[in-house]
Amino acid sequence: MNCQKNLPPFPLWENAVRKVRRFSPVVHCITNYVTAGWCADALLAAGAAPIMADEPEEMDDITSIAGSLVLNIGTLRQTSLVSMRRAAETANRLNKPVLLDPVGAGASRLRTESALSLLNGFHPAVVRGNISEILALAGCTAESRGVDADPAALVHPDRMTESAEWAAQLARRWRCVVAVSGPVDIISDGRHTCAVGGGDPMMARITGCGCMLSALCGAFLAEETDPWNAVSACFAMMSLCGGYAAQSVRAAGGGTASFRIRLLDALSLFSPERLAGAAVQIL
Amino acid sequence: MNCQKNLPPFPLWENAVRKVRRFSPVVHCITNYVTAGWCADALLAAGAAPIMADEPEEMDDITSIAGSLVLNIGTLRQTSLVSMRRAAETANRLNKPVLLDPVGAGASRLRTESALSLLNGFHPAVVRGNISEILALAGCTAESRGVDADPAALVHPDRMTESAEWAAQLARRWRCVVAVSGPVDIISDGRHTCAVGGGDPMMARITGCGCMLSALCGAFLAEETDPWNAVSACFAMMSLCGGYAAQSVRAAGGGTASFRIRLLDALSLFSPERLAGAAVQIL
Amino acid sequence: MNCQKNLPPFPLWENAVRKVRRFSPVVHCITNYVTAGWCADALLAAGAAPIMADEPEEMDDITSIAGSLVLNIGTLRQTSLVSMRRAAETANRLNKPVLLDPVGAGASRLRTESALSLLNGFHPAVVRGNISEILALAGCTAESRGVDADPAALVHPDRMTESAEWAAQLARRWRCVVAVSGPVDIISDGRHTCAVGGGDPMMARITGCGCMLSALCGAFLAEETDPWNAVSACFAMMSLCGGYAAQSVRAAGGGTASFRIRLLDALSLFSPERLAGAAVQIL
Numbered sequence: 001m002n003c004q005k006n007l008p009p010f011p012l013w014e015n016a017v018r019k020v021r022r023f024s025p026v027v028h029c030i031t032n033y034v035t036a037g038w039c040a041d042a043l044l045a046a047g048a049a050p051i052m053a054d055e056p057e058e059m060d061d062i063t064s065i066a067g068s069l070v071l072n073i074g075t076l077r078q079t080s081l082v083s084m085r086r087a088a089e090t091a092n093r094l095n096k097p098v099l100l101d102p103v104g105a106g107a108s109r110l111r112t113e114s115a116l117s118l119l120n121g122f123h124p125a126v127v128r129g130n131i132s133e134i135l136a137l138a139g140c141t142a143e144s145r146g147v148d149a150d151p152a153a154l155v156h157p158d159r160m161t162e163s164a165e166w167a168a169q170l171a172r173r174w175r176c177v178v179a180v181s182g183p184v185d186i187i188s189d190g191r192h193t194c195a196v197g198g199g200d201p202m203m204a205r206i207t208g209c210g211c212m213l214s215a216l217c218g219a220f221l222a223e224e225t226d227p228w229n230a231v232s233a234c235f236a237m238m239s240l241c242g243g244y245a246a247q248s249v250r251a252a253g254g255g256t257a258s259f260r261i262r263l264l265d266a267l268s269l270f271s272p273e274r275l276a277g278a279a280v281q282i283l
Numbered sequence: 284m285n286c287q288k289n290l291p292p293f294p295l296w297e298n299a300v301r302k303v304r305r306f307s308p309v310v311h312c313i314t315n316y317v318t319a320g321w322c323a324d325a326l327l328a329a330g331a332a333p334i335m336a337d338e339p340e341e342m343d344d345i346t347s348i349a350g351s352l353v354l355n356i357g358t359l360r361q362t363s364l365v366s367m368r369r370a371a372e373t374a375n376r377l378n379k380p381v382l383l384d385p386v387g388a389g390a391s392r393l394r395t396e397s398a399l400s401l402l403n404g405f406h407p408a409v410v411r412g413n414i415s416e417i418l419a420l421a422g423c424t425a426e427s428r429g430v431d432a433d434p435a436a437l438v439h440p441d442r443m444t445e446s447a448e449w450a451a452q453l454a455r456r457w458r459c460v461v462a463v464s465g466p467v468d469i470i471s472d473g474r475h476t477c478a479v480g481g482g483d484p485m486m487a488r489i490t491g492c493g494c495m496l497s498a499l500c501g502a503f504l505a506e507e508t509d510p511w512n513a514v515s516a517c518f519a520m521m522s523l524c525g526g527y528a529a530q531s532v533r534a535a536g537g538g539t540a541s542f543r544i545r546l547l548d549a550l551s552l553f554s555p556e557r558l559a560g561a562a563v564q565i566l
Numbered sequence: 567m568n569c570q571k572n573l574p575p576f577p578l579w580e581n582a583v584r585k586v587r588r589f590s591p592v593v594h595c596i597t598n599y600v601t602a603g604w605c606a607d608a609l610l611a612a613g614a615a616p617i618m619a620d621e622p623e624e625m626d627d628i629t630s631i632a633g634s635l636v637l638n639i640g641t642l643r644q645t646s647l648v649s650m651r652r653a654a655e656t657a658n659r660l661n662k663p664v665l666l667d668p669v670g671a672g673a674s675r676l677r678t679e680s681a682l683s684l685l686n687g688f689h690p691a692v693v694r695g696n697i698s699e700i701l702a703l704a705g706c707t708a709e710s711r712g713v714d715a716d717p718a719a720l721v722h723p724d725r726m727t728e729s730a731e732w733a734a735q736l737a738r739r740w741r742c743v744v745a746v747s748g749p750v751d752i753i754s755d756g757r758h759t760c761a762v763g764g765g766d767p768m769m770a771r772i773t774g775c776g777c778m779l780s781a782l783c784g785a786f787l788a789e790e791t792d793p794w795n796a797v798s799a800c801f802a803m804m805s806l807c808g809g810y811a812a813q814s815v816r817a818a819g820g821g822t823a824s825f826r827i828r829l830l831d832a833l834s835l836f837s838p839e840r841l842a843g844a845a846v847q848i849l
């Protein structure tokens with residue numbers, strides 16, 4: 001684990017945001033029907049081009065024209081699992097990055113086992129989930145309460161060093177970037193690890209913040225060579241947008257739906273230079 | 284039917300709202316893809332924890348960790364019907380409350396028959412629908428016009444006594460709470476019946492108000508021992524939020540989408556003490 | 567092709583908007599799960615009654631009670647393709663108008679071939695898509711970049727005469743109205759052709775503007791005898807609403823999600839007399 005207390009590579013991250021806007025990567029999402037529309041809107045807001053498709057027969061064609069593939073196992077079905085495997089095979093063959101979002105892993109054996117089979121079979125560049133989902137994949141018994149993260153979780157501002165070490169070990173074991181969402185996010189590729197603060201508890205009070213973040217990471221992955229930088233830049237952007245949206249909603253006396261609108265607005269209006277103000281700590 | 288003109292148990296209902304926030308029950312929804320995202324958002328706004336899942340293989344696991352089960356037959360498919368049966372069996376076995384929302388019953392034989400088989404086979408604690416859906420289940424021929432309630436319906440402010448008697452009879456026949464949405468809502472468990480006014484016609488101009496209400500009732504059912512109180516409290520809250528949101532949208536010159544945002548905002552900001560001002564009549 | 571530079575039949579189009587509100591046609595949509603909720607909301611905003619259903623077994627019943635049928639192949643699955651065929655057969659038999667939205671045609675063989683089989687087998691009254699989708703159906707090789715239109719497209723303000731001639735030829739070949747969305751929209755039935763300007767680039771930065779437009783066209787088709795007038799009126803309304811919403815969002819410093827809300831608000835508050843100000847050119 002990289003323990004130098006150095007500055008995050010903000011200029012590189014700013015550039016990552018700009019590249020998504022300039023090149024508008026196609027992101028192939030095989031995802032759940034609860035948040036699919038919000039994921040598409042988040043991608044469009046950031047300048048990317050979403051394509052949601054999950055019929056096995058067209059996976060080859062669709063993944064081939066995409067810059068990256070996002071596998072999200074919310075509302076998982078056996079058919080979409082077949083599609084995920086076909087699409088991931090194509091992505092592997094064409095050397096396109098795959099992101100796995102193990103939504104609800106730990107909540108059912110089907111989810112846990114499906115996520116593990118995708119993780120072990122198709123070399124995702126990134127696994128992004130909340131703490132209980134990542135724990136489930138790591139084989140830790142966690143009391144899984146639906147799709148929401150356990151608030152008394154391993155990842156906590158007071159124990160950043162342990163959290164970073166744990167994430168880095170997982171990243172080395174899985175040979176990918178591990179990105180854990182929570183009050184503080186941890187992103188590690190086994191060598192580089194950072195913690196992203198900021199954000200707002202309101203982000204957990206709308207459905208799909210995690211799904212949107214995964215979709216957005218897919219867009220960044222399509223344009224960046226280094227997945228850790230892609231994911232870290234994306235998390236920092238989301239955290240700033242979430243914090244800003246929550247602040248402005250509270251000032252206006254709004255509730256959770258207004259927060260959703262302002263979060264997406266913030267993504268679409270985001271100034272890359274603002275990244276320099278992100279609450280990121282290199283661990 | 285309870286015909287005393289007494290006050291609704293508002294303190295108990297206020298407590299119901301607070302318990303959902305405090306205990307954040309997991310609500311397992313097998314629902315349609317049109318409004319699934321809004322249902323999840325409504326549950327989160329009220330403080331509950333949604334889990335949308337409909338693959339047969341994981342029904343046992345998911346229903347087991349949930350506090351209640353909501354079956355919504357909008358965009359019904361044969362596969363999800365299999366899932367509904369498995370999940371309902373699990374819920375029955377574990378003594379967890381089941382709510383049935385017979386979306387579009389009367390619009391197709393598949394919907395009517397599926398709803399009836401769920402009603403007869405799995406002892407739902409609550410059936411919630413609009414008047415034409417409830418009429419279809421009751422075996423009354425109703426000209427079914429899609430999923431929207433017949434405006435010239437049985438439930439009408441001018442004939443509350445007949446409406447209450449009819450709902451109470453159905454509740455006794457089906458041995459569950461019957462909750463009928465309309466310009467005035469009627470909720471009966473065969474012994475207690477109330478009418479909930481307020482709300483606003485704008486609620487029928489966004490998709491999924493009924494679905495959201497069913498999902499929310501699921502959250503209240505998970506925490507209350509008496510289903511009639513759970514459902515009545517939830518209807519009263521929704522009606523107040525709908526009325527308030529419509530008023531504020533009209534004042535701002537907004538349209539139906541702004542109304543949706545303000546309705547969800549109102550749910551997330553709802554003060555339980557406001558229930559005492561609900562337009563509820565014990566019949 | 568009709569090349570008279572005459573005025574569009576605005577009074578007739580105004581009446582089309584009013585008829586949708588007055589008669590509230592049921593529109594049966596077999597559509598994708600990404601934008602299904604927004605399509606339902608757009609239909610409700612315009613005064614129509616959406617019914618989303620795609621289980622093969624209930625197609626006969628549902629299409630029978632609808633005024634029109636909208637087939638949208640986004641997130642296409644083999645099962646929904648079966649449903650589309652059954653529903654289209656019923657619609658053809660009962661003489662109800664069918665609209666085909668070939669979402670993503672050109673992006674996969676499955677989509678292109680499915681769209682062509684629906685086009686050739688079931689006499690749609692209207693085919694509505696973006697330029698790359700229409701090109702794919704026309705057999706032109708187009709570099710298909712997901713579901714978004716090629717910006718350097720055939721349909722361009724500087725070459726309206728060629729665009730109109732091309733659309734009119736397709737309309738005659740397919741014996742239906744061809745409606746091509748883009749910076750300028752082209753609508754032709756082979757005899758009458760118009761270009762609809764206005765709108766705003768922001769419309770391409772939210773998901774489902776095209777899907778919503780197709781759904782809305784379905785509502786207009788249900789009430790109008792002439793499909794070209796139905797579609798042209800609907801496009802003109804959408805374009806005005808999009809332009810107005812974008813203007814008001816920019817003035818307020820909002821982003822893409824606010825734009826979505828204001829677009830739907832504008833649809834729900836639309837004054838039919840405003841159509842006379844639409845940027846429509848009869849070609």
